[in-house]
Amino acid sequence: MSANRQDGPLLRVAGLGRDYGRIVGCREVSFELWPGEVLGIVGESGSGKTTLLKCASAQLEPTAGTVKFDMRARGLTDIWGLSEAERRMLMRTDWGIVHQNPRDGLRLGVSAGANVGERLMAVGARHYGEIRREASHWLGRVEIDTGRMDDLPETFSGGMLQRLQIARNLVTRPRLVFMDEPTSGLDVSVQARLLDLLRGLVADLGVACIVVTHDLGVVRLLAHRLMVMHRGRVVEHGLTDQVLDDPQHAYTQLLVSSILPV
């Protein structure tokens, strides 16, 4: 497992904001994320949660505030102070980004094995046999039949594609993974299986995650902490079960009470 400095946060976001002209994407968001923590960000469409995720994961440049990540060699570093090469390298090694639509996070023209092995090749792995072994191992970890390793992703179901995307990200053992609606678009039973997998992997690997979702069931299961967003701002923030069982803010109460009991 990765060597974390236990004395500091893994990610520190301060005063983060992103405007689109006069439209507020997100504003004044501050939080710290510690190694192994899973932070859930919930809110409805337009709440700013996706903007926040994109800014925190360097996919979008913020218009205000800073994002600092505890880099292995040099401690908490402003990611927008890095060169583009360093930032892109970070996003391919120590970070993982799981897109809502797995097709956005995969190469559909190459086999599952190649997809999983790519990050290794990007950081200089040059032994075909070893790359294949690693890829096979991770396909197994996400419960994809390793016999499908040489198949193209176009032959995979939605759930399998999502799991493939996850394997592709985990192969470099990132310390932080950003997930955008990881279960949306999937059948309910497939969602359930994916959540179980994620829960297990996160616990086993000690990886910190930021998960954006509109599904409170996902956060209940996966997240240690919860941030509720409304109209671009964080309106409530705390321990997941506390925010869901004893919501303080009016909007959170509305969100929680809106779930239909099954």
Added chain:
Amino acid sequence: MNQAPETMVIVERLVKRFTLHVQGGVMVPVFDGIDLAVARGECIVLGGPSGAGKSTLLRAVYGNYLPQGGRIRVRDGEGWVDVTGAEPRAILQLRRRTLGYVSQFLRVIPRVPTLDLVAAPLTDAGVRPAAARERAAALLDTLNIPARLWALPPATFSGGEQQRVNIARSFVVDYPILLLDEPTASLDADNRQVVVALIEAARARGAAILGIFHDAEVRRALATRVFDIEAAKAAA
């Protein structure tokens, strides 16, 4: 409030109210400044009518409910954790090794086999999986959950069986502090005895226990002290 070495939980001037914004902002007060201390080897039973705030108090100590005022401190090893102001990771850490909680409602992670569910608190605390499962098995056995059910997730179990799985999860680790909210509800007489024995054994080994038991016999068997919430509220 005395901080003798045996004191494990200190509740000071606790204020709790619910503001229901969805219902036009109506405010439901629960308590307005109660104090309570729980020491090692004590089993304090919370008394008072339904709706008085007994469950609320337990949940507040567990960090599941957010007080509006006052403080709740819990002894964690050599130091104290202020649950009311703690970071989520500190509370989770506390729950992993110090604070056990049994609620009336089993909200378990679905699709996980019972044995693994019960072993999980031990593996989270760093115990090797094989040893954890062994201890879990022993406990499930004590609680009369037959071995053929251990590989199944508890979702399809009866209410009583689910409750016993719940209890197993909270007793598989020797928590220094136990918060028990109606642990024997939905249990038959025999299983109730088993659970009472487990609780008594925990108390005897030095756990500090705060509990709600609506069964008078159970209360009599376990209580070292009764804390009447209504009386405490009146005194506040």
Added chain:
Amino acid sequence: MTTADDGRLAGYNFAYLDEQTKRMIRRAVLKAVAIPGHQVPFGSREMPLPYGWGTGGIQVTASILGPRDVLKVIDQGADDTTNAVSIRRFFALTAGVATTEKTTEATIVQTRHRVPETRLTERQILVYQVPIPEPLRWLEPSEVETRKMHALAEYGVMHVRLYEDIAQHGRIAQTYDYPVEVAGRYLMRPSPVPKFDNPKLDNCPALQLFGAGREKRIYAVPPYTRVKSLDFDDHPFSVEGWDRACGLCGSTESYLDEMIVDDEGRRLFVCSDTDYCGQRQAAGHRGPANAPKEAAE
């Protein structure tokens, strides 16, 4: 500027292109030589040949050609194919330069699809005709993105392609235009030469220039530059081999073309490099189909 001689057409500037254009192309060439393997954009001109017929190579040759140069043009290794003949004639008419079929006599060799078998010298320049200059185009259609990948040396994906070949075919299936790493930095396409020729690019004494007319790019490999073909540690780069000799000159070391020689489908394997083969025959070497008593029927 000297006046025309030797059948040079009147009314054209030396080697067809105007001097400003040549200057622009030479600047691009200098930049390319300074950054081995890096693709330099240039203002590709309309040439009297359509795209796909070597307009890039022609523009590069036109820009470096001088009146005392001796030009050789080959296509698939042969001097006598349509393309090679046309281009050679083009320069004879517009520049009046001497032309040759002998590699050893040429100062500039323009080529499509082969590198001459005869080792080149420091006094020679090899100009390659390139259709697609971008090695990452198979993977990334965006020019903006590929430029960024080159700038940041993000080349892991090229190995993904090779991995995929091995996974699907058991070996790296790319047999021509095989990707190379130049001077330990840039990823480059050597143009559609067979991978058999890749080792010739490595540490070559001659200057190698690459011109892509339609894509408007020039790149270069300076003399004695390290050019390494990509591979895996456990699937190292290897070249094609034949289990036979050239039917005409008996060479066992050159790239052989397979030719059908009669209506019965009889085959003959001959050197693709016609000059190399001819030189060897002139020196007395004979292949199995060319023995004094037998006629190659």
